[in-house]
Amino acid sequence: MPVSEDYRPSLAHATLGGDFFDEVQPAEFPAHILRYRNQRWAERVGLGALSDAEWLDHFARFKPLPGSFATPLALRYHGHQFRVYNPDLGDGRGFLHAQLHDREDGRLLDLATKGSGRTPWSRTADGRLTLKGGVREVLATEMLEALGVDTSKSFSLVETGEELARGDEPSPTRSSVLVRLSHSHVRIGSFQRLLYLDQHDNIRTLLDHVIRSYMPDIWRDDPAGRALAFLEEVCRRVAVTGADWMLAGFVHGVLNTDNINVTGESFDYGPWRFLPELDPAFTAAYFDQTGLYAYGRQPDTLLWNLTRLAECLLPLAEKSGLEAILRGFEAQFHAAFSAAMLRRLGLAPAGDEAAGALVRMVWKHLGDTKMPFEQFFFDWFGGRLSESRAAASPAAGFYATDAFEPVFAAIAAHPPRPGVNLEHPYFAREEPCTMLIDEVEALWAPIADSDDWSAFHAKLADIAVMRGAYAAAGG
Structure with a gap:
């Protein structure tokens, strides 16, 4: 196959042994229609030269990639779901297909599936993914990456020609298989399973594997030192991801312990949403009736989950x-x-005091005014350099008040970040690129009604423009 010199496969996860996974076979699908191919990331991992036919062979029929696993691995884990422990989890509709390295920083990455068929952990489920679910994950990952969140990447989406019965959308509905590119699929729940089974030696085995593979700089010679350094590093990474969610206005929706990656990378997007306005009680999942995973409760939930990881150590x-x-x-x-x-x-x-004032002033403004969340950050990107842009914004009325003066003072106290380029075409528009639930449904409707993907691809192109605008300033 036409891999490039950037392609560096790995068998790292297989070295853990059979206590950590089950070898499985992918489902055979009646159709293979390529709906999304992440060419940008394919180039970074040395797979950009694949033809579409070769792509489908590897990411729909799951022919092994050279040098990686001959047979897919369904990973074993447990987890708390809405704070109720469930020992019957595991990769129930997915598997680890391959591992390889990032060309730019050498990180070990996973190519893993969602919707690839039944496994020993499927329970009563069919092991499939709806096409709408796959489309939503592509949109979530593209948007979060553009907003600077450390997220898994949707690598491939293939429609698979089956009709699925689901209770949360009109059925029968179309099927798909998704491949995501992630910086590990080791979860807090991976450690929880080993504690539940009293496999203390395997806790140490998994700990050492994770440190060597994903965070070698924290290695300590003694197991206790490694365990403490590991927990501290996971806490640091999860704190960064959680904070980035909050500033993106993002609600993950299902922050169970099996959905928290020990590398800190955000992944596994189900009932996610973005805030229209700042609202701590905003929830993403219709089944989260108590608001356990509401937007404003995400930081506390992450700490609760990290406490479960600490118990495993x-x-x-x-x-x-x-x-x-x-x-x-x-x-x-x-x-x-x-x-x-x-x-x-x-x-x-501009110093801790100035940063504290900025956070207080901005958050109070967003909470008091209930102005469009993303519009504020778009209008004021670059700080005082965007004063004239903000004055011409559709939201200008929110800024033309005495109450906004201390907010502007807090913004103006910070110099613009090197690399900020307000000449970028993205900043010539009046409104930012957003991904609110009504927009998601509007993107899905023509696909469902007439197999029209034009709005979906136009949205991805718009997100790419936004990503480029923010990337120059390290955003």
Whole structure:
């Protein structure tokens, strides 16, 4: 197959052994219609030269990639679902297809599936993914990546020609198989399973594998030291991702422990939504009737989940040391939140006091006015350099008040970030690119009604413009 010199396969996860996964076979689908191909990331991992036919062979029929797994691996894990422990989880409609390295930074990455058929962990489910679910995941990952969130990448989406029965959308509905590119699929729930089964030696095995594969800089010679360094690093990474969600106005929707990746990367998008306006009680999932995973509760939920990870490390480290690390999460989150605020506004640091004032003023303004969330960050990207842009915005009325003066002062106290380029065409428009639920439904409707994908592709092109505008300033 035509792989490039950038293609560097790996068998790293297989070295863990059979206690951690099951070898499985992919489903055979009646059709293979390529709906989305992430060429940008395919180039980065050395697979950009594949023809569409070869692409379908590897990412719909799941012919093994050279040098990677001969047979897919369904990963084993448990987890808390809405804080109720479930020992019957695992890869029920997906598997790890291959591992390979990122050309730019050498990271070990997974190519894993969603909707690829039944596994030993499917329970009563069919192991399939609806086409709408696949489209929604592509939209979520593209939008989050453009907004600077550390997220999995939707690598491939193929329509598979089956009719699926689902209770949460009109049925029968179309089927698909998704391949995501992720920086690991080891979850908090992967450790929880081993604790539940009293497999303390395997906890250490998995810990050492994760550190060597994903965070070698934190290696310590003693197991207790490794466990503490690992928890601290996971807490740091999860704090950054959680803060970035909040500043993107993003609600994940299902923050179960099996959906928290120990590398900190955000992944597995089901009932996600973006905020129309700042609302701590905003929820994404219709079944989250108590608001457990509401927007404003995401930081506390992440800490709750990290506490479950700490419990899994008790066979290796002292409780007091683990607890001390967990107590530091709040400070880590606040620091990450301030950094995310500066990044979203294209501002350089100007000291802790100035950053604290900026966070307080902006959050109060957004909460008091209930103005469109994304519009604010679009209007004021670049800080004081965007004063004339903001004055011409559809939201200008929110800024032409005495109450906004301290907000502007807090923004103006920070210099623009190097690389901010307000000459980019993205900033010549009046409104930002957004992904609210009504827009998602409007993108899906022509696909469902007449197999018209033009609006979907136009939206992806719009997101790409936004990504380019923010990337120059490190956003």
